Structures are given as structure tokens and as C-alpha cells.
Amino acid sequence: MSGLNNKQEEACSYTEGPLLILAGAGSGKTRVLTHRIAYLIEKKSVDPYNILAITFTNKAAKEMRERVDKIVKEGSENIWVSTFHSMCVRILRRFNEKMGGTNNFTIYDTDDQKAVIKESLKYLGMDEKNYPVRAMISTISKAKEEFLDPTQFERNAGSSYRDMQVANVYHEYQKRLRQNNAMDFDDLIFNTIQLFTLHPDVLKLYQERFKYIMVDEYQDTNHTQFLLVEMLAAKYRNLCVVGDDDQSIYKFRGANIENILSFEKQYPDAKVVKLEQNYRSTANILNAANGVIANNEGRKDKSLWTDNPDGERVFFTRYQNEYEEAKGVTDQMISDQMDGASLNDMAVLYRTNAQSRVLEEMLIRANIPYRLVGGTNFYSRKEIRDIVGYLKCIVNPGDDISLERIINVPRRGIGAATVEKLRIYAEDNGIDLYDAVGDSDMVPGVGRAVSKLTDFFDMIEDFKKEAEDPGVSLENLYSDILEKTGYLDELKADTSLEARSRIENLEEFRSKITDYEAGAEEPSLAGLLEDVALVADADSEDDEDCDKVTLMTLHSAKGLEFPYVYMVGMEERLFPSGMSLDSEDPDATEEERRLCYVGITRAMKQLYMSAAKQRTLNGQTQYPAVSRFVKEIPKNLIRYRGLSMDDRQGAYDDAFSDYSSGSSFSRDSRYDFSYTGYDSYGGDRYSSYKTPKPVKRNVYTGKKLEKPKIYGLSKGMPETTAINYTVGDTVTHIKFGKGKVLEMIKGGNDYEVTVDFEKAGQKKMFASLAKLRKI
DNA sequence: GAACCCATCATTTTT
DNA sequence: TGATGGGTTC
16 A cells, blocks of 8 residues: 555554554544545445444544545545534434434524523523523533433432432423424434434444444544444444544543543454554654653553654743733744744644633734634624524424524514413414414414514515425525515614624625535535534635634644644643643543643644743733643753843743742742833833733624624604503513512603512512503 | 623533 | 623613
């Protein structure tokens, strides 16, 4: 085989039976996987149809697909290259009816989940304060990852009151998902296992199909993914998993490192191939990484080596504060650029997203273009979610969550009170909310809103017809939605930058739709929504040809490589994170160390590390010690570079000393010293560091430009209800129920009314808005 | 209905 | 520090 080393070749040609490939960072893992597929097809005459390759991210799947297509001549399109989730969707779309569901189910993302959890808590009368939505989502997700359904979870809860309450939420949550004909991400995998369990014939079908299975990033699999793979591979046992236990950094989201550590126990006849030659980094960088990771216990025994030249040492600089640090990074970038490096070759890696702000400010000031990876997801922008809400309603009329999102967006006079009545009606009659909208003339108390509801219903019905009409493209449907709902008009009427950027985003979404229509085999609205749900990274490839520095978290950097890497914020309690240090789980810090290992091994040519002596973290000034990970790098591989040139304490010792070593900061002479030395920077520049100019940010790259503007106010002036009550009367309120009027104060042309409600307690409100009724 | 004020609370992220 | 959510005020 061309261009492969012995180990790589061994991994490619061992095709029958279980195989574990321990692939160190930069050891040519993807290369091996693609060559292995080619080997199966060309040398072993395996039908491409019988091959399944599973990855974690769409990006990885896409990359693998491209590389496989390039290397496999015929039939490569028949190979399943897929993420766990999209594989399961594909299976469920086909067989969900066997489970009593339908194939047009909706996939709920985290925001949808939040809405369902909120409803469930409300329904159960539970307080969000004691049971935070986020915690509920994560607990339920963990349960599903362990393949526990609500009943099993409840059983495990035992006598813990809290767990029993959570079990109730889990029950309610699932009930609502079912009613909405929706599944969350975990359900996709969970339900596929369930399908396979209850319908062995279906499992058999896929076992026969996937005679050769490969799983990438196996160290990131959770328990259900493990089960799924095990089931699929049970018949032919041609299972090849690839991973690196040292790069397991996703425990917090359920990854179970045991899956890879105990693969040999699970498959005693497994062959193990270790890829230990690194082709990516200089020897110094690689050995620095080895030095750090050696401090972890319970690893698979392996040692990465390289034939590459030693290269420069790792540079470490300790700056006075985060602004100095950012300045130092940009200065270094400019200097590297003058030496011929391109900005595309550089990446700044940090532990937390919050760290990007200072860096961005400094890059803007230095006029260095950058791309920010991560941050706000394209599909979580309000305008996109709104339109996607329409699309979801059109495909799946059972999706109450989406319907409620858009029923009054843009405002069309269908208020919360009306929706509440519809909801009650729907619940009483066991129908979907959407059906209740269609029946609105039958719903008690709706009154004037009926015509608005009918209009809305007719509009959605028209959209449905369009969606089913093969003559109407998805793009046409999209345009119609933007126009007929009035959504676009409302945005156009608003001249703010915010509105303009929203329109841009909607245009961006349009091009996603046309891309999808052009690229998909059988484009459909359901398929589009699937892409939206599962292909979260709306990666704008278009700017790949611009020369830009990359900014991202260490997590996002996994799988990537850059000639020049900057690891910033190498400080105790930032990296490793304070949370991991405080955790009772000893593996938490080890996971941070693995993250550091991942970071270091991203660098090909030169690695810069830095820390700040003083940093504002969560609004508090900290004086962090240098990260233990820096100290774990063998001394001969790291080079300390002094602070700013005017700092006379440029000793190695100073770079590592901790302010916290003294009982009081002020007793540490270096503390005062650093401030006098600091002033010598020259007032002008320095003050601009201290109070960075507010940076207007593009909504597309993340944060807000200005306060959102008010949309038209004229619609639906509040109908004034005559005030027919006075102090001492009993009144009812739409939300708070019955209460007694305690006080009425005239304010302007309105009354401020204080009411003591039976359930809700005392409230102050304005008579014109509260619409209190005397009883 | 929406601006405004205050309290609270802070990893990592893909699907 | 800053984003976010809930409650108050107009």
C-alpha cells in the first residue's frame, strides 16, 4: 500500500474480526481509515454497500466522505459515512412506524427541550428555582445516555425525594415529546436501540447490511452509542474502532472512556494496533505533550515519537494581565507574519469562550483579521428559529412547541390568553393544538380572535399544500413564508442595524436551502429540517480563502492542526478549570490535562504559551498561579521569555512565582513593583488597554451591535375596560385569579392598583393593562 | 406590551 | 464583567 508505515498498513489490512486502533495525535488516523475502506473494497472485494463508517461530527463525516470518494473508484457512494445521529434518523424514518410512531417526527434541539421542560415543570407545579431547566435537561440526557427510560430512572431514584421529582419531570417530558411527535438528540439513539431490541428482524437487516463497521473517535462514545455499535456488529464482528484515550475530552457530555479502555475485555480476540509515529509536530512540541500527558494515570500504554526535526522550544510568556497577553499574542503574530507565515497558519486556543473578547479587541486594534469558531450557532438566532418554527409546523402538525413559538410572530393579535384557551380545549379533547386552531370557533371564550385564528390556520394550510406540491421548490416555499406571514415586511420596516443583520441572516438561510436542494438526492422539507437539526455547524466555508487567524476553544480545536499555535490563559483555575479542581472526581483534572495534550498536539511548527499575572475572571480580579501543565513540560523543551521589556524581573523564577504564596498580596513586593513598572508604558496606550473601546460586533459573528429596536406599536391598542371596581372589591385576573383590591392610586391617566391575590399574593399593576374584572 | 431595574450566576459542545 | 431572567413601572 502506498505511503503507509508498517503499523498503518497492518491496521488497514486486518479486516476480519474486532480491531482496536490506538491512534495517537497526528498519527495519520483518517488516512488509515480511508485506506482501510479502499483495501476492503479493492483487495477483499467487499461490496461498498456493506461498509459503515461512523463519526461524531458532520465535519468529520464530510471530510471522510471526500477522502473516501477520492480514493475509492467505484461504488463509494454506497458506503454509509454518517454520524451516529444521522444514521439513527435514517433508520427511524424508515421504521418508526413499527414503534407506533410516524416517520415525520420532529427533532428537538436544546432550545426546544428547554421549552418542553418549562412546560412540564409548570404542569407539575415545580419551581424552576429548585429544579433548574438546564439541570433537568442534563439529568434526563444522562439517563438516556445510560439507556434508562423514565420508569427505570424512577426505580433507581429509590427513596431520594429529589430524584423522584426529577423522575416525574422525565415522565412528563417524554409524554410531551410523544404528543408533539418529537424526539430529542438522545432519543434518536435510544429509540433506535429500542427498535432493534423489539424488532430483531430490523436489527438483522442492518447487521446483514453493515458487515464491516468502523467507528472513529471511539473514546468519545457514550453508553448508548456503545450499545448500538455492539448490536450492529454482533453478527459479523467485523468492528474496527479508532481512538485515543489521551484525547478523551468529552466526559462532561457523556463520553465513556471505558468503552475504549475495555474494548479488549469486551472482545478478547481483538487485535490491537498502535499508531505511535507522529507526522505533525516538531520533536520538541511532541515531547512537551508527552511530558504533560505522562502525569495522567490509567492510560493505555503508548508513547508517541517522531522523525521530525526538533524545532524551536515551546515559548512561555507571563504577562501582567490579559490585555498585555493579548497584545503580546498579536505582536508575535505580526512578527511571524513578517517572517513569512500566513494568518491561516495561526490559531489562538483558550479554555473558555469568554476569553475571546479581549483577544478580539486587540486583534481589531492591530488590524489582524480573524475568524471566531463556536459562539452563537447560526440556527439559534431568533429569526432563523422563527422561520424554522413555521417549517416544523408545516411538516408536523403535532408540534405544539413550534406552533406556540410562531402563532403570534409577527404579532397578529393572538395573545397568550387565547393560546391558553386553545391549549385547554386541545387537552380536553385530546387533539393537537393545531387542530384546536382549526376549530377555533368551537373553543369557548375565544371570541374576537376567531377570525385571526382562521386566517392563520388557512395560511398554514396553504403552506402545507405548497410543501406537498412537487412543483413548488423549497426556496419558493421559503419566500412565501417570509412574505405571507409579514415577517420580512416587519423587519424591512425597521431600519436598525439589528434588523438589517436579521434580514441578512434570513438570506443566508435561503442560500442554505438552495444548497440543500441542489445537493440532496431527494430534497424534501423533512430532509431540510433534519439537516438544520443535525448539521448544527453552519460553517461558512466561503471565508476559507481569506487569510485570517483562528480563535477557538481547546475543545473545538480537536482534530485540527496549525503551524503556529497560541495557548493563552495557562493559569491555575482557568486551565485547569476551577470546577475540575474542585470536583470530587479525580478524573476531572486528568480530563483537563488531556485537553492540554490536545492543545499542544495541534501545533506543527511553533507553540506559544502564555499566562497573565492578573486576570479579571467572573468580574473579580484574580492573581492566578501558572498552570501546572506548563510546569509539567520538561524544562529543556520550554523557553521562558521575559515580561514586557521594561520589567526588570525577567527571571525564570518570576515567570512561575505565585502571588498567592504570601498571606497578603500587598506584602509581596513584586505586586507593587509590577504596577510602577506598568505605568512606564506611556499613559496613552496603557489607558487604552485598561478601558478598551467598546467594539461594535457583527451579529453574524456573535454579539449584539445595539439595543433591539421596537417594532411598530400601533397594532391593537389595548381596549380600555371601564374600571368598575374600587378598594375592597374582589376582582379576578387572567393569570393570578381571585384577589381583593387593597389600594388604588391615580397616576397620569391610569390607576395603579394593588391587589392581594389568594394564590399569588400582593401585586401592583396598572388598571388599563391588568384587565381586572369585578365579581 | 415593553422598557427598566435588580438579583443572580457563571466551563467545555456536538448532535 | 456580562448575559439572563423575573418583577416592576409606565
